[in-house]
Amino acid sequence: MSARGSDLFSLASGGDTPGEGDLRPPLAVRMRPRSLEEVAGQQDVLRPGSPMRRLIEGQAGVAGPLSAVLWGPPGTGKTTLAHLVATAAERTFVELSAVTAGVKDVRAVMESAVRERSLHGRQTVLFLDEIHRFTKAQQDALLPGVENRLVILVAATTENPSFSVIAPLLSRSVLVRLGPLEDEEIRGVVARALTDERGLAKEFVLDADALEHVVRMAGGDARRALTTLEAAAGVAVDERAAGREDEPARIALATVEQAMAIAAVRYDRAGDQHYDVASAFIKSMRGSDVDAALHYLARQLEAGEDPRFIARRIVISASEDVGLGDPTALQTAVAALHAVAQIGMPEARIILAQAVVHNALAPKSNAVYAAINAAVADVRAGKGGAVPPHLRGSGYAGAARLGHGEGYRYSHDEPAGVGPQQFLPDDLLAEDVDYYRPTGRGWEERLGGRWAELRRIVRGR
Missing domain, CATH: 3.40.50.300 (P-loop containing nucleotide triphosphate hydrolases)
Structure with missing residues (x-):
């Protein structure tokens, strides 16, 4: 469900509302599903x-x-x-x-x-x-x-x-x-809380842009969505004009912002630029613009994006865009992913920023990314015949009779730790496939010559 402007997301039913007693369980507890049919996602x-x-x-x-x-x-x-x-x-x-x-x-x-x-x-x-x-x-x-x-x-x-x-x-x-709830599922959780007698029970109406902000802030977490809604409902009761207690209180975007003490950073009017900002974030790291990458990081964080989502994107970029141009970028990104899960916001912003800066400044190489894609493409095209007999498993009874392992050369016995031997299936060897093509950037500069020499020795060419 998408919404804009001042459209209202209306609600109905009866029950307790904020202000009727401080001893009631939190909204998230009251709205806990009582049957399988009520479970979201x-x-x-x-x-x-x-x-x-x-x-x-x-x-x-x-x-x-x-x-x-x-x-x-x-x-x-x-x-x-x-x-x-x-x-x-x-x-x-x-x-x-x-x-x-x-x-x-x-x-x-x-x-x-x-x-x-x-x-x-x-x-x-x-x-x-x-x-x-x-x-x-x-x-x-x-x-x-x-x-x-x-x-x-x-x-x-x-x-x-x-x-x-x-x-x-x-x-x-x-x-x-279990996976994070989808946005539409979070909307359903919020809608039910506003209509159910256990929840806010027709005592509130929620502006559409306020709903979208609650959904965005939730990051797939139903408890966070309901906690945000409950806090906003409390603010709305306080803001309601005197003498209008018989009318539903309105929860506007500003009400949610006040409740969360966080400004709603609008991606765009339609609410779908979330993906555009994430895309710009990745491309800024890939393009080595540290300032732009930090800007889009800040926009995502201030809009309530789940920091774990951001950390996962950084890990992907560290392999896809940096790769072996700087192998330590992946180490930094993975460390950030684990640290963010343990630390949480607001300190997680510092950890994410460190990983972003590392990715942006690192020499770039997509050679590994291109190599695995090329290998997968060949497999999907049906290429790759039987595993050469000398590479097949020989640790079971009867393997020797089949010739498995016969003629295999143990690499550690070779003078340089590597010697001529067939590893590829016959058809791919005949094509002399060359999936991995190192760039001349960063750490990969020294890998290019080594891989060329290894191919020459292994393939005898």
């Missing part, structure tokens, strides 16, 4: 028959219900899905945070789960938020309960579980990866 994760959907619907596998590790950015539904796992099958729900919980708390949950199963015949769902903060010893304490199906563990993490969750726990769980 994640269609692939929740498709019929998927492990997550079966777990929510209470369908057991051969050995009973599995546990799950939910991996995704904030505000994408990890806590919601954990609640649904518990409520849909009338299970007992226990929530712990790895920030504050320890082994003692985990053991207490296990003891309680035994009582629930013995006395009431109910399974216990343990939702463990930020499991990546648990040490190996703490995660080990979960294993007996998970292995014996004493509890259904639903663990949430924003970190890659392959590095942050111990292998035995991962092997006993379904890994569910």
